[in-house]
Amino acid sequence: MSVVTNTTTIGAIDAPSRRNTELALVVFAVAISVFAYANVGLALNGELPSGMLGYGIGLALLGGVAHLAVRKFAPYSDPLLLPLATLLNGLGLALIWRLDQSERFQALDTFVPAASKQLLFSAVGVGLLVVVLVALKDHRLLQRYTYISMVVALFLLILPMFFPAVNGAKIWIKIPGVGTIQPGEFAKIIITVFFAGYLMVKRDALALASRRFMGMYLPRGRDLGPILMVWAFSILILVFETDLGSSLLFFGMFVVMLYVATERTSWIVFGLVMSAAGAVGVASFEPHVQDRVEAWLDPFAGWDKVAASEQMAKSLMAFGSGGTLGTGLGQGNSDLIGFAANSDFILATVGEELGLAGMMAVLLIYGLIVERGVRTALAARDPFGKLLAVGLSGSFAIQVFVVAGGVMGLIPLTGMTMPFLAAGGSSVIANWALIGILIRISDTARRPAPAPAPSPDAEMTQVVRP
Amino acid sequence: MNKPLRRIAIFCGVLVLALLIRDNWLQYVRADELNSHKHNRRVQIERYAHERGNIIVDGNPVTGSVETTGSDFKYKRVWKNGPMWAPVTGYSSQAFDASQLESLEDGILTGNDDQLFFDRTLSMFTGEKKTGGNIVTTLNGAAQKAAFEGLGNKKGAVAAIDPRTGAILALASTPSYDPSVFAGNTLKDSDARQKLLKDKDKPMLNRALRETYPPGSTFKVVTAAAALENGLYDDIDAKTDSPLPWTLPQTSVPLKNEGNIPCENASLREALRWSCNTVFGKMSDDLGNEKMIEQTEKFGFNKEIFTPVRADASIYPKDNRPQNAMAGIGQASNRTTPLQMAMVASAIANDGKLMQPYMVAERQAPNLDVIYTHEKEQLGQPLSGENAQKVQQMMETVVNSGTGTNARIDGVTVGGKTGTAQHGLNNSEKPYAWFISYAKTDSGSPVAVAVVVEDGNANRDDISGGGLAAPIARNVMKAVVDSQ
Numbered sequence A: 001m002s003v004v005t006n007t008t009t010i011g012a013i014d015a016p017s018r019r020n021t022e023l024a025l026v027v028f029a030v031a032i033s034v035f036a037y038a039n040v041g042l043a044l045n046g047e048l049p050s051g052m053l054g055y056g057i058g059l060a061l062l063g064g065v066a067h068l069a070v071r072k073f074a075p076y077s078d079p080l081l082l083p084l085a086t087l088l089n090g091l092g093l094a095l096i097w098r099l100d101q102s103e104r105f106q107a108l109d110t111f112v113p114a115a116s117k118q119l120l121f122s123a124v125g126v127g128l129l130v131v132v133l134v135a136l137k138d139h140r141l142l143q144r145y146t147y148i149s150m151v152v153a154l155f156l157l158i159l160p161m162f163f164p165a166v167n168g169a170k171i172w173i174k175i176p177g178v179g180t181i182q183p184g185e186f187a188k189i190i191i192t193v194f195f196a197g198y199l200m201v202k203r204d205a206l207a208l209a210s211r212r213f214m215g216m217y218l219p220r221g222r223d224l225g226p227i228l229m230v231w232a233f234s235i236l237i238l239v240f241e242t243d244l245g246s247s248l249l250f251f252g253m254f255v256v257m258l259y260v261a262t263e264r265t266s267w268i269v270f271g272l273v274m275s276a277a278g279a280v281g282v283a284s285f286e287p288h289v290q291d292r293v294e295a296w297l298d299p300f301a302g303w304d305k306v307a308a309s310e311q312m313a314k315s316l317m318a319f320g321s322g323g324t325l326g327t328g329l330g331q332g333n334s335d336l337i338g339f340a341a342n343s344d345f346i347l348a349t350v351g352e353e354l355g356l357a358g359m360m361a362v363l364l365i366y367g368l369i370v371e372r373g374v375r376t377a378l379a380a381r382d383p384f385g386k387l388l389a390v391g392l393s394g395s396f397a398i399q400v401f402v403v404a405g406g407v408m409g410l411i412p413l414t415g416m417t418m419p420f421l422a423a424g425g426s427s428v429i430a431n432w433a434l435i436g437i438l439i440r441i442s443d444t445a446r447r448p449a450p451a452p453a454p455s456p457d458a459e460m461t462q463v464v465r466p
Numbered sequence B: 001m002n003k004p005l006r007r008i009a010i011f012c013g014v015l016v017l018a019l020l021i022r023d024n025w026l027q028y029v030r031a032d033e034l035n036s037h038k039h040n041r042r043v044q045i046e047r048y049a050h051e052r053g054n055i056i057v058d059g060n061p062v063t064g065s066v067e068t069t070g071s072d073f074k075y076k077r078v079w080k081n082g083p084m085w086a087p088v089t090g091y092s093s094q095a096f097d098a099s100q101l102e103s104l105e106d107g108i109l110t111g112n113d114d115q116l117f118f119d120r121t122l123s124m125f126t127g128e129k130k131t132g133g134n135i136v137t138t139l140n141g142a143a144q145k146a147a148f149e150g151l152g153n154k155k156g157a158v159a160a161i162d163p164r165t166g167a168i169l170a171l172a173s174t175p176s177y178d179p180s181v182f183a184g185n186t187l188k189d190s191d192a193r194q195k196l197l198k199d200k201d202k203p204m205l206n207r208a209l210r211e212t213y214p215p216g217s218t219f220k221v222v223t224a225a226a227a228l229e230n231g232l233y234d235d236i237d238a239k240t241d242s243p244l245p246w247t248l249p250q251t252s253v254p255l256k257n258e259g260n261i262p263c264e265n266a267s268l269r270e271a272l273r274w275s276c277n278t279v280f281g282k283m284s285d286d287l288g289n290e291k292m293i294e295q296t297e298k299f300g301f302n303k304e305i306f307t308p309v310r311a312d313a314s315i316y317p318k319d320n321r322p323q324n325a326m327a328g329i330g331q332a333s334n335r336t337t338p339l340q341m342a343m344v345a346s347a348i349a350n351d352g353k354l355m356q357p358y359m360v361a362e363r364q365a366p367n368l369d370v371i372y373t374h375e376k377e378q379l380g381q382p383l384s385g386e387n388a389q390k391v392q393q394m395m396e397t398v399v400n401s402g403t404g405t406n407a408r409i410d411g412v413t414v415g416g417k418t419g420t421a422q423h424g425l426n427n428s429e430k431p432y433a434w435f436i437s438y439a440k441t442d443s444g445s446p447v448a449v450a451v452v453v454e455d456g457n458a459n460r461d462d463i464s465g466g467g468l469a470a471p472i473a474r475n476v477m478k479a480v481v482d483s484q
Helices: A019-045 A052-073 A081-100 A115-135 A139-162 A183-208 A221-240 A244-262 A266-285 A287-297 A307-322 A346-379 A383-407 A425-446 A456-461 B002-029 B031-035 B042-047 B082-089 B100-104 B106-110 B114-126 B141-151 B187-198 B216-229 B268-274 B277-287 B289-299 B321-327 B338-349 B385-401 B464-483
Strands: A173-175 A179-181 A210-213 A216-219 B055-057 B063-067 B075-079 B134-137 B156-161 B168-174 B360-364 B370-373 B378-380 B413-423 B429-441 B444-453
Touching: A019 A052, A019 A081, A052 A081, A052 A115, A081 A115, A081 A346, A081 A425, A115 A425, A139 A173, A139 A183, A139 A221, A139 A383, A139 A425, A179 A425, A183 A216, A183 A221, A183 A244, A183 A383, A183 A425, A216 A221, A221 A244, A244 A266, A244 A383, A244 B002, A266 A287, A287 A307, A307 A346, A307 B002, A307 B031, A346 A383, A346 A425, A346 B002, A383 A425, A383 B002, B002 B031, B042 B106, B055 B082, B075 B082, B082 B100, B082 B141, B082 B168, B100 B106, B106 B114, B106 B134, B114 B370, B141 B156, B141 B168, B141 B444, B141 B464, B156 B338, B156 B464, B168 B464, B216 B268, B216 B277, B216 B289, B216 B338, B216 B385, B216 B413, B216 B429, B216 B464, B268 B277, B268 B385, B277 B289, B277 B321, B289 B321, B289 B338, B338 B385, B338 B413, B338 B429, B338 B444, B385 B413, B385 B429, B413 B464, B429 B464, B444 B464
Parallel strands: B055 B134
Antiparallel strands: A173 A179, A210 A216, B063 B075, B134 B360, B156 B168, B156 B444, B360 B370, B413 B429, B429 B444
């Protein structure tokens, strides 16, 4: 927090804004991504790729525009969030471009290069970030839209039910001329706004006006009821759309925000019990889920039999063959995984081509984004800001854990995208918006308190001037 | 709200930590296991991703690599004179894995072996193109050519060893196949392989190492060695206790000789010279099954031999008296590989010392540094030097004035033994023609050889071993002696 003193003799000292630090880091992030391109090109064709300049300039523009917007509209915001997101986005572009070069993919009828589209989506995402920074002068404005958020989020969640399933999950909507959209990615942010707004108002009631039941404090139905209903409704929708990753994400985010709002540990216990019950319940009637649990338990058992299992095993083999230092960008065979290699399984490419070292770096970058988000929540002065920031960064953390844990076989694969890295428009756009909101909250949190008005008494106590 | 926030921060940290630990476990602890998993296609891709190292004979590669397109596999294996060298190299196919040396030495040939780690790391920094290491074999090109061409279009096999070291000099098997025809992964390769697999002549069978034959009369040298070693007889020119006719023990079946040859109480030397069944049959019976097994196992019977390519175990089984007597002349349930009979001849030629047969002389790193050199290794001493020399004298008599005159080489001492192994129900099928021999010069014996020809002469009364197999053996020995 700022070093503002409240004495009247010495004026308020501005907290350093750290904008130049941010600029340097953005330049660094762009440079690393451009090097990644050069690396892929040299490894695959022995020459610098022709598109390198285009992608480099594109990425530099994105980082630059975002930085200028931050400098202008959120000058006190956290200096790490933007460079880290830029780095992941740039790295993701290089990885997607690398997978576009795969001869195995190019031999497929369904092959469409994804890198140029991804750059376009990234631009839209950064545009959205700028819009957030410009339009949202203060994050507390969002409080006003608590219930509208609820309606919009539920609408977005229900929407894909009317569209056909893709690869077993009904999470896409198809708009002719535009392409497919995953509304869940946006619903994630909007429902956080609802949770934060609702919990901020009701948190005292939830925490204090509760009845003791079996050693735990349970809130009154009229306080918890509405939020529980909305939450249960969204989980149900997601379960019926077989979007398990997202339902896990919504659930975790809900528990985290409830815990932060009420400060009651019993919610964690309560949440874990419910999630266990829910997981067992879903796994027992959903064959799609059963396949994935089996693939998780023994990925090699279903070789040649179950597609999910084979895909999982191929992912593990990609990680295994990367080893400690990796094969080098462009020199692995992660495209053996097949159709989801550039979306759900993009981490396998990181694992194979950048190795354990690269994977740890990438995971730490994600960890750093999350911790900067939680730091923002700590620094925020208003409960709404705290809840919103922790909700957004918590959901980000859970998403990273669910996806990375899934492709590494730590937990059953549920099918979500790695934020910023994976090919997919909705994901990259929504996550840029998420970063935008976090930047906005951190700007408010770190902004120095206005200097107090000069005190008329000050003159009186002044001592002799030389 | 800050206390729960701090806890959430820790919780998020724990999530990332869990991922980091899992990643370390996957990419560090389990990396090798996953990387060499049988379903991991990278293993095949890697095998053909670089120019494969070569298998070298007489300083020249007998293999090569050509670049291909249209699949994951960049390079394809090719062989120079594939049919001749296939029994040595084995095959290495993009679609059908590899066999023999190509498979056993895959690590060196692909350049992925741990022994090459330093070399690989170095070339990573110098930016050299990755290639495989070489396998330098012990084979002698001229001997191999003599063996392969000698067999010609007949079915059979030749194994030749340097008795002094155990180095394998020739390893031929006919009919053979060209591994190049299915080295790729196209439909054509697959068809070519299917055709080879369906061929009733089994061209892909390595007869020198993987087929066991009844050894026929060549086995009499083993029986003779057993008799000398066990003190049944001592002087090879003294009369033996061998009545004629002689009836197989416990039966009323007389054991016959081939034609009217002087076998009654014949000395060891004469009995071997004329290949007397009665003498050696009785000798085996006198020694008994146990002692015969003991002697054969000293020569390497009853267990697999690794050269490093695996050779089937030659068999001398536990058996009843009449069978054991027949086994003494190589006509019962005892069976041997050509390599095993070459080992028998080489142990005798090397004054009783049996050397471990091997065919990899050196392994070379891609930069031609030698990273492994074979040290000759004695496998055992099946017979004493004195007894070995006695058997040598007997075998030399066979070549000089007995059934093996076709193997004579001017200016070189040659010892040998013919064999005509009958087989099939009631000996209905054409016999196998055998010949085992060694050549000797001033510097000891440079070569011992075993030849088997499956489709013997139609005229069964001819001494087929001497007629069909001995000239091949002669040419192989001559090729080795000439190249010394």
